[in-house]
Amino acid sequence: MTVTADGVHRHTDDVDERRRPARQPRRSWASPQPFIRRVTPFNTPDALTSAWATVGKDYARTSALSDGMLALAVGALSLLPAHGLTLGVVLWASLGSIAFAGLVLVFGGYRPDHLGDGPGELQAVLRAGLALAASLMAVAYLLQLMVPRLAVVVGIPVLLVLALGQRHLHRTRLHRDRTAGAGMRRTLVVGDAASSARLVGDLVLAPHHGYLPVGVCLAERDRGALEGVPVLGGLADVVQVVADHAVETVVVSGSELSGDALRRLSWALGRAGAQLVVAPDIVEVSRPRLTVRPTAGLSLLEVEVGAPRHRLLVKSVLDRTFGFLLLMAASPVIGAAALAVATTSPGGAFYRQERVGLDGTTFTMWKLRSMYIDAEERRRALLEKSDRDGLMFKMREDPRVTRVGRILRRYSVDELPQLINVVLGDMSLVGPRPPLLSEVSQYADPVGRRLHVRPGVTGLWQVSGRADLSWDESVRLDLRYVDNWSVAMDLTILWKTGRAVVRGSGAY
Known part of the structure; x- marks a missing residue:
């Protein structure tokens, strides 16, 4: 514990953190005001409309509507041969369409982090189809209803093919728009020069994921740019840079920020309205292999080392x-x-x-x-x-x-x-x-x-x-x-x- 000149008690590591090189006014990340509110060309009311959030909502809305309409059409066509065009057929097909879209929602098919993610969307749609088939068979057994086999054996596979095809077309259009610079998340990369350069290079080479590096905050001094992206400050400047440049996502790489400092940064970014993403120092490991294990107050990252x-x-x-x-x-x-x-x-x-x-x-x-x-x-x-x-x-x-x-x-x-x-x-x-x-x-x-x-x-x-x-x-x-x-x-x-x-x- 250390007492500063203004009489405030702070932990030593907090003081050390705030003594790092900075270009902007210093504010404690744990304070109620971790940055100075000021107007810049990047955070005007017009500029603050998140293109990524708008695109994400449109993508989820269009996907849900398409899933529902496809399920309605396939359900009605599956029931028509056995029952003809009746009000009951329309009602059952409508319930099926709502159920399918709801199951896709439950399995994460409309989540923002699955936006444009092929495997994630594929798994959500496939699981929803299997769950719908199981639900239809369960309802038929429990309520003694005659569910046409055509609806389960043919209808659901056809629905899955059409839903996945629709997602593919929509995702291709999204990736094309992102490659052209539309619908991107304004991203700030934070860390040491070596790890930040690798991360910036990877993000620039894969624009379809939606991250647009607008700047870097480094532990080192006197750097004007890194991989063509401007260096906007040091580690102590991160939250102020987020506010000034309307940053939506902060990606921390390397080991310059960890432990309590990273925790306080998450508090400050919450007040600034930005997401915090930590890039672990492991390569070529996909999301299904990673599991977070809360242990002894820590978040341990478990990596699956062998296929089940x-x-x-x-x-x-x-x-x-x-x-x-x-x-x-x-x-x-x-x-x-x-x-x-x-x-x-x-x-x-x-x-x-x-x-x-x-x-x-x-x-x-x-x-x-x-x-x-x-x-x-x-x-x-x-x-x-x-x-x-x-x-x-x-x-x-x-x-x-x-x-x-x-x-x-x-x-x-x-x-x-x-x-x-x-x-x-x-x-x-x-x-x-x-x-x-x-x-x-x-x-x-x-x-x-x-x-x-x-x-x-x-x-x-x-x-x-x-x-x-x-x-x-x-x-x-x-x-x-x-x-x-x-x-x-x-x-x-x-x-x-x-x-x-x-x-x-x-x-x-």
Whole structure:
């Protein structure tokens, strides 16, 4: 405890905190007035209208209205064959639409922090659909009502597809608007120069998340800008900068502010009307893996270090089921492509190769042959002409690829036989690509983490640029998937894979 010149008792750490470099008038963060109210070009009444809040309300309102209208239409069409167009059908369909939108609300589908978040919205809609199906069956059993099976078996799956499609279109429009600078949260980054520079760079590269860095407050002195963003003050200036620049979110990085200082900052930001976000010093960890554990007056952040068994079981069942259905649906395409390969170049239609799978086990991977039969011998002479850095060999104008093979590769038709590997359990629908034995032998320790899950027919880096990505970026995306995979993420990647294949982007 220390007594200041004005006779106020303050803890020593509070005094030390307020003695940090500052450009603005000093105010205690624990006081009733932690900042001086003054008018600047950023906090006039017109400027104070939060574009992010407005966009968020519009997004939630539009999504709820769309969910309700889709549920009403699907419910009515499901009941019409059995009951015809009656007042009862309209009432039941209306109740179903309200119930579906309400369940999406309960599962967080309209929360501001899920705004434009694909996996979060996907999970909320899917859970609402499953809960609605369970509720209909429970009501039918308890009240002895005849609920048409068509409404449950067909109606709800159709509703989910339409609701997710609507969300995708809306989210795409939102991301496009944010990339153009609309509907962004004015954000202040606080911390040391190194961690703040990394954070600002990440936020600038991902504008679709909605954070617009307008300034930085640093512990260091005499910095005019950081990563193109102005330095508006020191750590002691944070709350005053928030008031002067109409900041909506403060993101604290590094270890310069922690403990009681961070607690007092949260009090002051509450009075200034801004959110506080703390960026933990862990990377590539998604929200489902994090749990806050209140313990002994502390908020401990628990990180899930292994996938639960039930998730592994669900993934395996989905892989085998969807893999078999996709293989049956793709069989005519595979047959036609195999005939084209066999009749246009010497050699068999299919190509088998030893690849590395889960935990280093090997298996035989199937593909349609897209190269000439002497491709492996010619590969050694072409290694220096690879368009990719790192261990992966790729060429845009690979002379080993046949004329038919170029077409197959552009639309990933040559990969379809790998569905056989999925059905056999060697591969998954989604995961890192299966590497060659020669590549694995050169892996650095972190890269070997890719082998912790089954390799996939498609994966996160395939839908993020496919062959256009660098080796390091491909590895980073694969490791992100290995650490954070979920069923919702797999479904999202499969959806994006379909778009990438149709466009033929990044494939050669």
